[in-house]
Amino acid sequence: xxxxxxxxxxxxAAAAITPLALAGQxxxxxxxxxxxxxxxxxxxxxxxxxxxxxxxxxxxxxxVGQDLSEYGxxxxxxxxxxxxxxxxxxxxxxxxxxxxxxxSDLWSDGLxxxxxxxxxxxxxxxxxxxxxxxxxxxxxxxxxxxxxxLHDVNYNMVAYPFSTKYQNSNQWVLENLAAAETKDTTIxxxxxxxxxxxxxxxxxxxxxxxxxxxxxxRMFKANVAFDxxxxxxxxxxxxxxxxxxSVLDFLRHRNESWNVIELQAAN
Numbered sequence: 001x002x003x004x005x006x007x008x009x010x011x012x013a014a015a016a017i018t019p020l021a022l023a024g025q026x027x028x029x030x031x032x033x034x035x036x037x038x039x040x041x042x043x044x045x046x047x048x049x050x051x052x053x054x055x056x057x058x059x060x061x062x063x064v065g066q067d068l069s070e071y072g073x074x075x076x077x078x079x080x081x082x083x084x085x086x087x088x089x090x091x092x093x094x095x096x097x098x099x100x101x102x103x104s105d106l107w108s109d110g111l112x113x114x115x116x117x118x119x120x121x122x123x124x125x126x127x128x129x130x131x132x133x134x135x136x137x138x139x140x141x142x143x144x145x146x147x148x149x150l151h152d153v154n155y156n157m158v159a160y161p162f163s164t165k166y167q168n169s170n171q172w173v174l175e176n177l178a179a180a181e182t183k184d185t186t187i188x189x190x191x192x193x194x195x196x197x198x199x200x201x202x203x204x205x206x207x208x209x210x211x212x213x214x215x216x217x218r219m220f221k222a223n224v225a226f227d228x229x230x231x232x233x234x235x236x237x238x239x240x241x242x243x244x245x246s247v248l249d250f251l252r253h254r255n256e257s258w259n260v261i262e263l264q265a266a267n
Contacts, residue, residue, distance in 0.1 A: 042266075043265065044110075050126055054259065058082045060125075060129075062244050063077055063117070063125070064121040064122070065077050065120060066120050074245070076243075077170065077244070079092040079095075080173060091108050091110060092110070094107055097157070100222060106172075123262070123263065123265050125261070132256075136181075152190065156168060156225045161242050163229075167190075170242045177251075181254075200250075204240040204241055207238075207241065
């Protein structure tokens with residue numbers, strides 16, 4: 001049975017289904033089934049419970065928006081979850097593509113809305129930063145201007161990690177983590193964030209995408225482009241981009257005790 005917290009999330013989510021769909025998807029109006037709504041709210045409740053148990057007020061949360069198994073990937077999208085205080089609700093700050101266009105914006109949503117998107121599976125990911133980084137990340141979230149400094153409105157689903165021509169959702173999260181991680185300097189631009197990531201050893205996911213698929217993506221999807229990728233990679237069918245898996249690999253290799261929690265959807 002849904003508890004009072006879940007019911008409250010459900011009411012908020014029901015009122016905001018249309019704006020969220022317009023923000024992050026292709027703007028096709030589809031009616032959510034009761035089963036899908038229940039799965040989304042159950043997932044949100046489970047994630048909220050585990051977030052509360054971590055003792056942290058900030059975490060990275062991920063979802064499975066599409067089937068990426070062709071590329072050996074599972075999670076498709078991450079955002080930054082936070083709460084102002086232990087008795088306050090969790091919110092998720094994320095970069096979302098607007099209606100399948102080549103533009104994006106930053107959104108703050110409840111956990112219910114985060115999992116109300118048209119998901120492929122209702123598995124969920126929680127990545128809790130080590131104590132030394134929690135306050136630094138939380139401090140960035142309290143200053144919207146800092147978050148905007150590292151946001152580029154020009155969206156590309158497969159944006160190249162070391163170019164500032166475009167940006168994808170996971171890239172925005174990663175660049176903000178870079179800004180929080182740095183100790184010797186202050187990162188205020190995307191160029192600086194990307195330079196730090198290269199020095200810190202970040203490795204993007206390399207996907208093998210042939211010319212026909214690249215051509216189809218560029219012709220028929222406004223939010224897919226390949227012209228920011230180096231020619232030597234692009235013309236050898238090697239597309240490098242920021243994925244959830246590459247972010248996880250990077251954080252694990254930092255040896256900073258990031259706590260990775262994976263929640264599988266009930267069958």
